[in-house]
Amino acid sequence: MNPVWVIAKKELNGYFNSLIGYLILSIFLIFIGAFTWLIGNDVFIRQQASLDEFFGWAPMFLLFIVPALTMKQIAEEKRSGTIELLLTKNVSSRQLVLGKFLACFLMVCITIAFTIPYYLTIVQLGNADHGAIIGGYIGLLLLSAAFTAIGIFASSLKDNQIVAFLLALVINVIFLFILGFVGNYFSGWVGDILNTLSIPNHYTSISRGVLDTKDIVYFGSLIFLFLFLAELKISKKS
């Protein structure tokens, strides 16, 4: 069996063998459920068969949820010294990073999969735009993958989980809010670059149901970049 899969399986089991997996799953579902169906500008107030509210709020919660999932992955291995055990086995730093990434990403996917009943409900309520909803889910998965890669990178830096969590949160906030916010103050190419780098720019167009190659390339590059940095950090051993 490929080491990537062996590691991913162990870590995924770890989430469900402890409280963390269930806790994170329920926290996400409670909040996203409340904001989609009960609080604020929810589905019943809008009187539309759309999940826009869900796709709008989901990144706000994933912002916290994903770092909470990823924070222990490498930091804890470093703290307890088990990283030495892993890397002296037949496992490369790349396989380690990919395995950890895969486990966290699958965990996020499972969490998101629990919202599929929302889709089924909305379809019953009226004429839903299936394209937009499917696009929204694809966007959500790409966004989660990017957050997961950022989280894994943050976790690879130090042997402290809190530091990993906060750092991942800060990077997520930068990509989700700050780049776009600052970008609006600049005109010309600086503003263009900052806006191109910000997540909402790409996420919103996908969740409208427009699947553009450049958005997929954007998320792909983010994932690749942060996983690569994490690998670099781990393989630099002195």
Place this chain on the structure above:
Amino acid sequence: MDIQIQQLTKSYGFQKAVDNISFSVKTGEVLGFLGPNGAGKTTTMKMITNYIDIEQGDILIGGQSIKSGKMNRHIGYLPEHNPLYLDMPVIDYLEYCASLQSVSKSMIPTRIREMVRLCGLDVEKHKKIGELSKGYRQRVGLAQAMIHDPAILILDEPTTGLDPNQIIEIRDLIRQLGKQKTVILSTHILPEVEATCDRILIINHGKIVADGTASTLRKQAQGQQVLKVKIDEGDSNDIFEKLQKLEHVAMVDFVDRATNRFEIQSVAEMQSNKEIFNLCVKNNWVLSECIPFETKLEDIFRDLTLN
């Protein structure tokens, strides 16, 4: 598989942790790696297992450099503080380690059973590792190191935290394994080296200061024969003078004048037991003690590493 270490160097800042050391270990040999704390033992072991990068020199395993990164599956490694996943059950942990070492799926249950038997983990195998005592954790650490039946075992202080019975068991196990495998083990416990190792390598400040079997090291360190002698029924000054006149005696020292105890150093490469005996017979003294003084491994270690 043989291990060859060639001009290995590693420095941290200005300090050389490992300074141009070369040695080799053959299959079927158990090498005891000795040295004070910070001498470079762990650093060397971490380089052999490819955990930290080699700065200069090379390490060959079965003729192939470890820099390729492909040699790790031939190595079983027990790191210094025996890191473990405390929330994993013993069996799951061993299975995880076996899969990571690319043991084929059909072989994994057999290997786990074998390791559980070999390391005496049968009673504890379903417990979480965090619930085990230190001795059992150490056994789990050994089991994970050997799960893929590696040709090479690198054990960093394998018997720390074990009780005397367990220490003897683990030593026997290492001896047994050492017949077919190449083993390097580091330790602070000197009798352990004598009990388990075919060869001793002492390093200090990153350099090799001694290399050989326990008995050759002793011979080198000892030089002259030293005897502790007690002679009854004679005047101490008279005995002292007569002893000093003996041909093979280089030096006589009073240990205790009242009970006539002496320490006698022989001339280099000479034995003075016979002369002393004959002298006693001639003078009607009673030779009630004659103990050859053996240099202890501890003394050799101190001599070589305290300078």
